[in-house]
Amino acid sequence: MMQSERLFAQFIPVLIWAILAIVLVVVMLLASWVLRPHVLQNSEKTSTYECGEEPVGPARISYPYNYFIYTVLFVVVDVMGAFLWLLSSSNILWVDATKYTVVWQVAVFILIIVGGIAFVMKMLPQAALDGKETLEVYRKAKAQREQEQHVAGGH
């Protein structure tokens, strides 16, 4: 009796669903392999589709670092969700004795994290390289160089 109440045994339906998901993917791949016409594969067929243009260079390039912040944001929200999930899966709000401290803890926790996200949203335009800013710096540097050349007696 004790053994059947193990947590691991309760997750057997999840395991069955996981196996079904894998089977579904395999069946779909096999079905598409069976159903599709098997024409001759050449370099035209296997090349990457880039809106009808001829692909230039490898498809794997290094992305700008600006996108990194979105992953960090995702991880932060993920961790926040996990801790709030723990709270939601308990009957803690009905326990009167601890009710109010928990409310304050949750409020402070969410305020800190949402404040961090707001900080990121505020700083993101300044942290990314802006085209206008680049052009401005470029022109300033160019003007400075021309002036220096002028002083030095160049053309």
Next chain:
Amino acid sequence: MQESTALDLLEPGEFLLIAGIILILAYLALEHKEIVYAAFFFGFMASFVAGIFLLLEAPFIAGMQIAVYTGGISALIIFAVLLLPRAQDSSLEEFSSPRKRQIGLIMATLVIILSGVLAFIFPWAESFDDTFIAISNDLNELALWLWADNGIYVQIIALIMITSLVGAIALLKMDKAEQLVSIRGEFGIEAEPELQELDVLEDEEPDTEEHEEVDD
């Protein structure tokens, strides 16, 4: 009585199965040639580690493992692969000399043996407080312990998360400063003609004007 012994054998069997799958997936995550595949194998490995936590009757840690490692850290690793052009070729995995490879193998074996010996001689059963075992098994008890009694831990986690956000912004700002240096710095685009002879400079001028037209 007969049934209970059969069920008793079930748990070590499950553990061995999950541990074996984890070891295979971890090896694939380390050694697979395609680094994106390796990142996905890491995600699968992390979700099987959640199975170990389920065997230990720790539902919160299992859920945390799935949410944070399979979800978050895998996405982070895949993004890191996308951001770094050098990480995508497998030249990073090659040892510079066979001697270094041997040293690495010896170190790895030493670590495995040491952790194995420690796992065998460590008094696992006596080292854990019974009350904490009861807390970790029950989501409700754990939520009470974490949110009501020890809320400071949750706030510390929130502050650590904030630190990661601020660090990411700082990284972006450093990267931006680095990119701007290439425009205005000593060895930047504008500085290049200065390093050359004056004769070359004359040819250079129409080039810069062209650049400006493109930028506009």
